[in-house]
Amino acid sequence: MATHSQWGQVGNTPLLLLRQLSHLTGCHIWGKAEYLNPGGSVKDRAARGMITAAEQSGSLQPGGRIVEGTAGNTGIGLAHLGVERGYQVSIFMPNNQANEKVELLRALGVDLHLVAPCPFRDSAHFYHQARQFAETHPGSVWMDQFENPANAQIHYETTGPEIFQACPQIDFLTLASGTGGTIGGTSHFLKQQNPNIRVVLADPQGSALFRFVREGELKAEGSSITEGIGISRLTANFKRAVIDDALQIQDRDLIDMLFFVAQNEGLFLGTSSALNLCAAWQLGLAHRGSGKNIVTVLCDSGTRYASKLLNKDWLNQNGFNPNPGRIAET
Numbered sequence: 001m002a003t004h005s006q007w008g009q010v011g012n013t014p015l016l017l018l019r020q021l022s023h024l025t026g027c028h029i030w031g032k033a034e035y036l037n038p039g040g041s042v043k044d045r046a047a048r049g050m051i052t053a054a055e056q057s058g059s060l061q062p063g064g065r066i067v068e069g070t071a072g073n074t075g076i077g078l079a080h081l082g083v084e085r086g087y088q089v090s091i092f093m094p095n096n097q098a099n100e101k102v103e104l105l106r107a108l109g110v111d112l113h114l115v116a117p118c119p120f121r122d123s124a125h126f127y128h129q130a131r132q133f134a135e136t137h138p139g140s141v142w143m144d145q146f147e148n149p150a151n152a153q154i155h156y157e158t159t160g161p162e163i164f165q166a167c168p169q170i171d172f173l174t175l176a177s178g179t180g181g182t183i184g185g186t187s188h189f190l191k192q193q194n195p196n197i198r199v200v201l202a203d204p205q206g207s208a209l210f211r212f213v214r215e216g217e218l219k220a221e222g223s224s225i226t227e228g229i230g231i232s233r234l235t236a237n238f239k240r241a242v243i244d245d246a247l248q249i250q251d252r253d254l255i256d257m258l259f260f261v262a263q264n265e266g267l268f269l270g271t272s273s274a275l276n277l278c279a280a281w282q283l284g285l286a287h288r289g290s291g292k293n294i295v296t297v298l299c300d301s302g303t304r305y306a307s308k309l310l311n312k313d314w315l316n317q318n319g320f321n322p323n324p325g326r327i328a329e330t
């Protein structure tokens with residue numbers, strides 16, 4: 001197949017059956033292989049949706065500058081697509097994210113600003129720095145992935161329909177949330193097709209969303225090594241989600257899952273994908289032997305975090321002693 005752009009290659013990813021997890025639970029556990037997008041993550045969809053909206057509104061002009069604050073993947077998606085379309089790209093990112101993402105952004109030639117992590121209320125937070133930069137640099141457009149409706153909308157228009165077409169008998173959708181774009185758009189679409197589909201938020205420690213869904217209170221406890229997911233405020237994109245329940249997943253469990261799927265499914269995935277699969281597996285165990293269809297998203301590849309996940313010292317320092325066999329024994 002010949003193609004003139006990566007742009008048209010975003011989305012239409014396969015829905016992959018995780019055969020061993022399905023076998024262990026007696027359910028069908030499916031993962032949407034978003035790591036196959038041109039920029040390597042689910043965030044390519046948001047990048048395409050937000051660039052399209054900015055072009056259509058006229059705010060992004062030829063040769064203009066795309067500005068965004070990101071944990072990395074949105075920046076990588078914006079860089080792949082933005083560079084291809086002739087835009088300049090400025091990215092603000094916390095300095096504690098995996099080095100692979102930083103190096104990739106540098107290789108793509110973006111104007112990269114690494115900032116010290118700080119609370120959202122602090123004006124030095126990457127979110128506010130990105131906005132301020134765009135306001136003071138003419139020709140720049142701040143993407144604002146947290147509040148920009150084009151983020152959830154692209155999942156409503158593409159991810160949701162693709163899942164429903166591939167698996168019309170879907171019983172559960174379980175997803176983590178960063179900006180809320182994926183769960184916002186996908187759950188909205190699927191619930192419209194069939195209100196009986198159960199939507200379950202998968203949340204890491206250190207995020208306030210689990211307590212919010214369960215008890216209506218935004219309260220966070222602990223911390224997580226996951227990147228790009230978990231948040232302590234309600235965003236416009238998250239508010240679009242239609243959610244029935246939430247599960248909180250411990251880092252120790254997702255690390256075991258990460259190596260389980262590497263060794264048993266042949267998939268080396270990032271931490272948010274492993275967290276999503278933990279939630280899918282727990283739902284499968286709760287409905288053991290029922291044959292239910294449980295769908296989640298495989299957001300990016302573990303190679304993006306190799307300096308952490310494949311580094312014994314890093315694993316030790318963070319208190320991990322991966323035990324993938326535990327997944328099979330449960």
Ligand code: PMP
Pocket residue numbers: 041042043071073074176177178179180181182183227228229270272273299300
């Ligand atoms: N997984 C990874 C690896 C991500 O980078 C992100 C987005 N930051 C997500 C999941 C969550 O996606 P969303 O922003 O659509 O909630």
